[in-house]
Every structure is written in structure tokens, then in C-alpha cells.
Amino acid sequence: MAQKALVGLIWVCTWIPVLTVSLAVAQTPTTAVVLSDEQVTRYARIVLEMEPHRQEAQKRSQATNDPASKDQIRREFIRTATEIITRHGMTVPDYNRITLLIRSEEGKALQQRIEAEILRLQSEDPQPPAR
Incomplete structure (x- = not known):
């Protein structure tokens, strides 16, 4: 059950920031992307x-x-998400590329690596600090 909820977390959590991805980034071939363990941990955090x-x-x-209120809420979330992404040493385009990759057929193995890392991090610190 936790695994299923985790998949939903990745898909839903990444929905709004990926809206800012450009068409050129969206068309980048995903098979060429290989992530280090550090990048996987960064994305999971x-x-x-x-x-x-x-x-x-x-x-x-x-x-x-x-x-107008919905748009304001969306903008606020994108601003917060961008701050979180950059604070962890990643760019929004890199975050979006990973997000698009894990949603693709070619990204199944990466998705599993990220899910495993999220579970590992949660077992270390079940309540990540809100910033």
C-alpha cells in the first residue's frame, strides 16, 4: 500500500512545476539520461x-x-517549488527532465530507484522539515 501511495506522490507532486517545462525540454530524448545516486537522493528530498x-x-x-484565486495559488506553489528545487542544488529544467523521464516507459527503473530512495529517507526522518 505504501508503494502505491508513493507512486501517487511522485506523479501528483511533480504536476505543477512541470507545467513550466519548455517544448524543447519535453522533447529531449529520455534514454540518454542517467542519474547518479546523489541526483536520485536530491530529487527524492x-x-x-x-x-x-x-x-x-x-x-x-x-x-x-x-x-483568479486558483491562478494565485498556482503561482505561489510554483514559486515555493522553485525555491525548494534550487535550495537542493537542482535547476527547474533538470527537475522537470527527471519528472518527464520517470513518467515515460524508459524511466521505469529510475522511478523505482527514486521510490526506494524516498522510502529510505522517510525511514531515516519520517517528518522532513517544512521550509
């Missing part, structure tokens, strides 16, 4: 830190029908 912010933004967005 970002996902864990970003998740509470994503949940809060989603909750706030669902509570309103006002398009």
Missing part, C-alpha cells in the same frame, strides 16, 4: 519537502471557484 506544500495548494485551490 525535493519531492518529500514539496509534498506538504502541494497538498496545501491543492486544498486551497479546491476550496475556491474563483479563477
Whole structure:
């Protein structure tokens, strides 16, 4: 069950930041991307830190029908997500490339590596600090 929830976490958590990906990045061949263990850990830490912010933004967005409010919530989340990504030493385009890769057929093995790393990090520190 935890594994299934984890997959949902990665897919949902990465939804909004990937909206900023350019068409050129989206068309980058994914088979050429190989990530080091350090990059996998960095991505996993970002996902864990970003998740509470994503949940809060989603909750706030669902509570309103006002398009301007929804847009403001989305912009705030993207700003927060960008800060989290860069604080962990990754660029938004690199984060988006990894996100697109793990969603592809070629990225199944990487997705499993990231999921395993998230589980490892959660077992070390079940409550990642919110920043």
C-alpha cells in the first residue's frame, strides 16, 4: 500500500512545476539520461519537502471557484517549488527532465530507484522539515 501511495506522490507532486517545462525540454530524448545516486537522493528530498506544500495548494485551490484565486495559488506553489528545487542544488529544467523521464516507459527503473530512495529517507526522518 505504501508503494502505491508513493507512486501517487511522485506523479501528483511533480504536476505543477512541470507545467513550466519548455517544448524543447519535453522533447529531449529520455534514454540518454542517467542519474547518479546523489541526483536520485536530491530529487527524492525535493519531492518529500514539496509534498506538504502541494497538498496545501491543492486544498486551497479546491476550496475556491474563483479563477483568479486558483491562478494565485498556482503561482505561489510554483514559486515555493522553485525555491525548494534550487535550495537542493537542482535547476527547474533538470527537475522537470527527471519528472518527464520517470513518467515515460524508459524511466521505469529510475522511478523505482527514486521510490526506494524516498522510502529510505522517510525511514531515516519520517517528518522532513517544512521550509
